[in-house]
Amino acid sequence: MTKLGLPENIAEIWDREIVRVTHDLPDNPLFSDEALTELVANNPDAVREIATMDTSVEDKSRWRASDISPDDPQGLFNAVRSGALWVNIGHVGGRDARYQKLIDDIMDQIDDAVPGPASYSRQIGILISSPRARVYYHADVPGQGLIHIRGEKRIWLYPGHEPYLKPEELERVVTAVTAEEISYDPSYDAAATVIDLTPGTALFWPLNWPHRVVNADSLNVSATVEYHTPKTRRHFAVNYANGVLRHGLGVTPRSRAIGGAGFWGKAAFAYACRKSGLARRLLQSAKGA
Incomplete structure (x- = not known):
């Protein structure tokens, strides 16, 4: 040990x-x-x-x-x-x-x-x-x-x-x-x-x-x-969702909270974007910026 x-x-x-x-x-x-x-x-x-x-x-x-x-x-x-x-x-x-x-x-x-x-x-x-x-x-x-x-x-x-x-x-x-x-x-x-x-x-x-x-x-x-940890994963989810919003959709996020209804909405959005490949498509142009 x-x-x-x-x-x-x-x-x-x-x-x-x-x-x-x-x-x-x-x-x-x-x-x-x-x-x-x-x-x-x-x-x-x-x-x-x-x-x-x-x-x-x-x-x-x-x-x-x-x-x-x-x-x-x-x-x-x-x-x-x-x-x-x-x-x-x-x-x-x-x-x-x-x-x-x-x-x-x-x-x-x-x-x-x-x-x-x-x-x-x-x-x-x-x-x-x-x-x-x-x-x-x-x-x-x-x-x-x-x-x-x-x-x-x-x-x-x-x-x-x-x-x-x-x-x-x-x-x-x-x-x-x-x-x-x-x-x-x-x-x-x-x-x-x-x-x-x-x-x-x-x-x-x-x-x-x-x-x-x-x-x-x-x-x-x-x-x-x-x-x-559960906390680090929450931070990942909200930053991922905010990144797709800002760099993929041109929307400025208003919160980085890791709790509450707003967070869970972003967590679901982040999961859906990653699993569907939507994030990759939305962010493709940002990678060349």
Whole structure:
């Protein structure tokens, strides 16, 4: 069982503030070079993205796909050590049950400490990134955590409201009109919480909070956690419905409430749009904007 160190007040701060956690995964052989190379060798299609970037500037236009292939795992890892690369291995638990057991164990311990419905749809991903690599300013859709295992990195976390997170930009991410990137201004840094992550540390933060990451001069290995709760699903539903209304129908939403008759109407609308394919058709023009 993974040994976690949870804050004593986790029940009060969960989903309201940044939660700092300690863990013993740096000692887990599942994150050794040999194990990660084997994971990629057995599941090259699990590598969602191999990207490179300009490590000197916060500019999402400098993020681009690399021409390196996951079909040569050893060559990939050698390139990560010497280049400016970010490798995202997704849905790892679905490829190897040992990783799913690990993340379920971690989330079970957190659920036991936090009142309310348990988390579900838990997924673990693995990020392998070069010295000085960076991930530009973005926001994620599901509940999110970052478990740091090897190397050192710095993360900037920003409040999940305007101006740091604009509703129309979040809607574009939720509806997949755009990827996770949202607009960044250096002035936002005055409101950021800046945390240095070292092996054996982890963070969980409130839903959709924007963040960006810069590695220190070391190869980094981290595990990402994605999960849902009834609350996160409600937020997804209302942002999805609002996104279809705003970007597909040209109607400005008036509410982001996750309760009441208005919410349930939007939840039904979002479900119908997704299941019927109507959202895809309505949003097609927005993707080219």
